[in-house]
Structures are given as structure tokens and as C-alpha cells.
Amino acid sequence: MKSYQRNNCRNILLETLKVGGMLTIVFVAPGAAPALLKPFMNNGKYNKPKLKDTLRYMEKNELVGLSSDKSSVTLTLKKKGRDKALKYNIDEMTISKPKKWDKKWRIVIFDIPEKHKIARHVLKNKLDELGFKQIQKSVYLHPYPCENEIEMIRSVYEIRPYVKILTATDIEEESKLKKYYQL
Numbered sequence: 001m002k003s004y005q006r007n008n009c010r011n012i013l014l015e016t017l018k019v020g021g022m023l024t025i026v027f028v029a030p031g032a033a034p035a036l037l038k039p040f041m042n043n044g045k046y047n048k049p050k051l052k053d054t055l056r057y058m059e060k061n062e063l064v065g066l067s068s069d070k071s072s073v074t075l076t077l078k079k080k081g082r083d084k085a086l087k088y089n090i091d092e093m094t095i096s097k098p099k100k101w102d103k104k105w106r107i108v109i110f111d112i113p114e115k116h117k118i119a120r121h122v123l124k125n126k127l128d129e130l131g132f133k134q135i136q137k138s139v140y141l142h143p144y145p146c147e148n149e150i151e152m153i154r155s156v157y158e159i160r161p162y163v164k165i166l167t168a169t170d171i172e173e174e175s176k177l178k179k180y181y182q183l
Contacts, residue, residue: 090156095130095146101183107166108132108140108150112159119157126153133180141171143181 058064063081067074108127112120130149132140147165154160171177 090126090152093126093130093149093152095142095144095149097144101143102145103169104143105168105171105177106142106144106146107135107168108142108146108163109166110138110159110163112138112162116157116159116162119159122157123153123159123163133177141177143177143183 055064055066058081059066061080062078065076065078067076110120110123112123127134127140130142130146132142135141150163150165154163177183
């Protein structure tokens with residue numbers, strides 16, 4: 001199986017498992033397969049080798065735990081799989097622009113120790129990608145709600161104690177920031 005196909009199938013399974021924690025795949029009724037198994041279907045039937053290859057890969061890499069009988073396979077999400085699913089979400093993350101700005105500024109401040117320098121680097125890059133404006137060395141600003149996105153980054157990279165989110169209604173040089181964000 002091509003690498004990008006395996007990655008896509010793995011990500012679909014991880015996303016599903018992240019929500020439910022456990023998934024049982026039944027082989028006896030392929031017509032009733034949920035949309036998440038679509039990558040494993042071929043002419044209305046399961047492509048068992050493709051599915052087994054993906055599941056073995058995920059188990060070998062400690063993403064899932066497997067148990068099976070003749071007609072089904074049960075997957076249980078392991079910590080490493082949960083972390084990978086969350087990281088996948090981080091890679092796809094964006095901040096939604098509401099129809100009307102609520103006139104609040106979200107400020108992310110951090111002081112991440114040297115032992116977590118990779119996480120610090122990832123956080124800075126992700127803040128840039130998400131459209132934050134750096135206003136001081138470890139201070140970034142955004143006009144739209146982003147608390148959930150920052151929480152996910154803090155959780156995945158285990159930097160919660162070092163990253164804070166502030167909300168402000170008044171900020172110096174606001175007119176420059178409004179111009180920057182076209183508000």
C-alpha cells in the first residue's frame with residue numbers, strides 16, 4: 001500500500017477512535033460500513049488486506065490495541081495514538097473568522113523552559129501559521145477566539161503550565177493592530 005494511502009487511512013481511524021476511544025469493525029455486513037471505512041471498501045466489499053495492513057502498522061507503532069474474532073476487530077486507542085490524532089488536528093488547525101469582531105484581543109504569553117525548546121519552537125511556528133502577530137518576544141496577539149486551539153497545542157506538547165491566554169478589550173496602538181488585521 002502506498003505511504004500516503006496508509007497515512008490517510010490511519011488518520012481516519014485515529015480521528016474516529018479519538019472521539020469514541022474504541023471501535024469495532026464488523027466484516028459480516030460490509031454494506032452497513034460507516035463512512036470512515038470508505039477507504040477500505042472496494043466495489044461494496046472490504047479490502048481486508050488493506051485494512052489488515054493498516055491495523056498491523058498501527059498496532060506495531062503502538063497507536064492502537066487490537067483484539068479480534070472471526071467476524072470483527074476491536075481497536076482501542078493507546079496514548080501514542082491519541083497524541084498522534086491530536087497532532088494531526090494541530091497540523092490542520094485554523095482559526096475561524098467570525099462575521100462580526102467582538103472587539104476583544106486574545107493574547108498568548110509564554111515562558112517555556114529550555115528543556116522544552118522543541119515545543120517552544122512548534123508553538124511559535126504554529127502561532128505564526130494561525131495569523132498571530134508577535135508584539136514582544138514571547139507575546140502574541142490575535143483578534144478572534146482561539147482558546148480551544150491554544151489549549152490543544154498546550155495539551156499535545158505538554159506545555160500547559162508555561163503558556164497563558166489573556167483577553168483584553170483595550171490595547172496600546174490598537175489602531176495599528178486593527179489596520180494589520182483589517183478590522
